[in-house]
Amino acid sequence: MKQLWIAVLSGLIILSCTYSGWSCPFELPTTRTTVKGHDLTIELATTPEARSCGLSRRASLPSNRGMLFVYAEPDILTFWMKNTHIPLSIAFIAADGLIVSIQKMNPFPLTTVYASPVPALYALEVNQGWFDEKGIGVGDVVEFSLPITLDIR
16 A cells, blocks of 8 residues: 555656646747847747746846747736746837837736736836836837747737
């Protein structure tokens, strides 16, 4: 009986370590973007799983890196900082690349929701203060091209 419990427990441990819902995707496609002459390398979060995970569970984000959340259709986008250790700034972006809102997000508050004030198709997260340091604001345009083979759901 003891061996059965050990086998069951071992199986559950292996299952929990391999269940993708408890870990975040680490290999997302990347592309380059330019905002007001400033270059960024961005990871592309295009699926519900990748967008749900975002930058959570990471200890840091290198400078001039970010994550672009890509949606299939414009909508009021909402974000929170569950399991996120990095202070971030988020730009909500319209379909034409125009920044419609920039907000600062602090780690871990589970009750704070950051929402786009109007429907947006993209959201760009970077280290907190990056937009301010570069003089980027509402009305500026984010320039990028998405790979044609990208799976956007």
